[in-house]
Amino acid sequence: MKKTISKFILSIALLALSLIYNGCDTPAPTELVIDNNTTTEDQVDVEIITKDIQDEFYSNGFDSTGVAQRLHNFGSVIVLTGTKISNNNSITNTSLAQAVFFDKTTPVKNMHGDVVGFHTVLPGQVKFNGITAKIRPLEIKFRNGSSVIDTILGSKYVVFSGRQNAVDPFGYNFKSNISFQLNPDKGLPTSFLIPTPEKITGKVTFNGNKNAKNLRAVLEWNGTGSQKIEIVLGAIVKGKNISFPLYSLKTRDDSKFVVPAQLLNSIPFERFDKIIFTFIRRIEFDSGSGSNRLKVFSQSIHTIIINI
Amino acid sequence: MRKSVLTISLILFLYSLKIYSQNSFGLNGFWSMNKKANIMSNSIDGNTSNFSNVKDWGIDLSYGGEFANSTTSNLYLLSLTKTLDRSNFYLRYTPGYQKDFFFISGQSFVLEDSSTQTLNSKFSYKEIFGVGYSYQIYKNLSIGFTTRLFNQEFKNEVVEPIFSDSLYFNLKTETENSSFWKTDIGINFTPVEYLSLSVASINLIDLKTNKNISNNSEYEIKRPKGAQFGVTISPYKQLNLNFIYETSNSFMAGFNTGMDFENASLNLSVSALHDKDQTPYIAGIVPAISYQTKVFGITLSGVKYFRGKNISQSFSVFETEGIKNILNNRYSFDKAALTISFRLNTIAEEKAKIINLKIVQDIFPAFEDIYLNKPFAVGKVVNQTDKKISVKPSSKIIGFNRDIIYSPDVFVNAHDTVDIPFFTIVPDSYSNTKNTVSYVDFYISTKTDENDDKYQKPILINKINAWDGKVIHLKEFIKRDADYIIKYAKEILSENKNMLDTLVYSLSTFYKAKILFDNIVKKFVYVADPNATSDYVQFPHQTIELKGGDCDDLSVLYSAVLENIGIQTALVDYKPDKGLGHVNLLFNTELSPQNAKWITENDRKYFIRKNNKGEDQVWIAIETTSLTDFMKAWELGIEKFNNEAFDNLGLAKGRVEIIDVQ
Known part of the structure; x- marks a missing residue:
């Protein structure tokens, strides 16, 4: 009798178990939200800058003038840049102001019909901080089928100082203003102040080992806590002085950023022997309207070149 | 008086200690660790020493729901326990002991087709199964250990840059997981009937069996070492006051009460828990109601947290604090569980025990009828239960009786001790002409086919013509x-x-x-x-x-x-x-x-x-x-x-x- 009861109870238990087990869900998860206090998980937008790393064409413009700013993407553009380049123990500071006025009615296209730029115009005299800008050719390179085309889109206004051959008495004053003045050949002169950001000074600390694929780069800078900064991660081809800007990383200007490990460790160090980190703190705004509408960039750049 | 002083001293002692956080939470409620407790609890949560009231076999399953935005149902626990003499063995499978977190990474990537890819991560913490063992050294002292296998899995979507002719991003999922055994020991002691004490370690032995964690080590379950102390005071028969606290920052306090019916009992448990990792001060309440018979039990229990139900939580707090407990943490949702218990007794429960036995007269085979009316032995028998029982005495004189001789049943009140007479029958065929010394096996039983206790005594069987001179x-x-x-x-x-x-x-x-x-x-x-x-x-x-x-x-x-x-x-x-x-x-x-x-x-x-x-x-x-x-x-x-x-x-x-x- 006892055995019968035991078997009965056991049967009920097994039946209940099978019914219950088949009706099970996964326990409800908790959603975690990345907030400002998160330390291990930085908010960052990552974009590939140079898709074709075999082509030296894409290496142009990296070092000083706004890197991937495709100037022709804008109607007319003013770019002011204060640059610091740290390469081993040498530091180079440069200041650059340039203005380009595109004629959107005269696009330049490659053989596939893609717009690679616009011809430019020179509307009159341009002054930065009262210094008359020099007129220089705006050169671009673009791939046209199997060949690389060098062409001049027109002229641009440039004020530059900082290198041996730079004689303009122009200095990019940080956390200040730079005046812009356009005296057109026709019409009334235009002038306004362009604010400059606080100077950015970065620092890169490595740990780990590139061969073990556990290289970790901690980037630190004088954060302001406002807006975002852009960090460009690039590399220099081994034995050549050709640099490729690889990724654009946009993150909070909060003084510290850990480069996602996979970005760093996936770089083929057999091809690249130097890594470049470019810190860019930028102010951008639009000025004017209609055909006189200008896109203005004012940026502090610190580029650090590291032998890896 | 003595009881009051002891109670007050204990409360003062506990009050003087720092109260630390919660690790001993159990879904089935918080029941007293007492052999005479109203309920047969069968869980090792908060019961590190694997203290068990199960007499023989026990099967328990807990099924329930978790009340997040939507309600999910889980088989929380399936357990098997077996008591063998003084040892108790426990095994459980815990598919519902799981806590998942997911979050969207702060990283977004612009892919080749100009679409933006955000990255998801999912962390899963599971207790797979647990085993326990306890040994009853004395009736009021037992020692035991429990060991539990945990698994942690961290799945992170990552974008891997591919350098070939061109540079592009490839989306993939990286998984890291680790397993560890957590083993603790504990002691249960009942110095007096109305007081039970327990002490146990927390995270004493932490043995990693599979550690494949490099990037997510900071998210592993936090396992600080510590100890927990428990006390049950029973000021009245049907009231247990329970308190347990841990040196890792919390306490749990509650009471059990119940009503006994003829073959069943209805029990209630309510307890409150405090956890320094949770808010408010009393983080939640754990009610449980249980109906138990000898072979079957059903318990409805749950936990209600007093904080708001918020399924979104800060990642920064999580990465700083982590979790220490899968079932009960700052991210836990309200839960309800239905526990069904089965108790299969294949061995008899020792309800009655012979504590002494006296042969009141030697056997004179000629005095046939005397032994039918006058006992040849008297046993002192104690009723070990809290119910009135009917005890059936029987005996067999070896080499004299061919069969076991049953004496009349005797009723014994709960926890009472009585003298029980043993009678015998002289077999017709007995004709031994010499005195012999033999043994008598005495038995008492409270069921028809099981003996609760056995006792053996020597006895003199006189020759067939022996006379006592009367x-x-x-x-x-x-x-x-x-x-x-x-x-x-x-x-x-x-x-x-x-x-x-x-x-x-x-x-x-x-x-x-x-x-x-x-x-x-x-x-x-x-x-x-x-x-x-x-x-x-x-x-x-x-x-x-x-x-x-x-x-x-x-x-x-x-x-x-x-x-x-x-x-x-x-x-x-x-x-x-x-x-x-x-x-x-x-x-x-x-x-x-x-x-x-x-x-x-x-x-x-x-x-x-x-x-x-x-x-x-x-x-x-x-x-x-x-x-x-x-x-x-x-x-x-x-x-x-x-x-x-x-x-x-x-x-x-x-x-x-x-x-x-x-």
């Missing part, structure tokens, strides 16, 4: 050999039928007695006390066959002969001041006092006694050792009787006792 016990010898004696008497009487037929009916009894006595002694060759000891009595047929005996043997024989033809007899016990006593016989002539003159004119040769109908009748004394003839034996017998019983006031003083054979 004249009253000679009746047991007189009753023997009835068929033989009837045949023997009838043969003698038939030989004297003609003479008897001529008598008036009223005198037939007297003359039958006379004829029988004269015939017996006529055939006897006097043997002067062949076994002249006080512990040996011949059965009637033996005296006939031996043709002699002492006063015991002859009185037994003559009484047996008369009784078997319907003549009332009585033994006269002449008790000596010292040394051997003497026995002779009275028999009822069935003559009325008025008719006594038909047998004698001497009124000192008889005396008047009432028969078994209350009528006055004439009795005469016979000295059975007088082997001359009836008249002489009568003369000697009545002389002895008158002298001792009346003249010396033997009857009044109790030195002479008349013992009716029937």
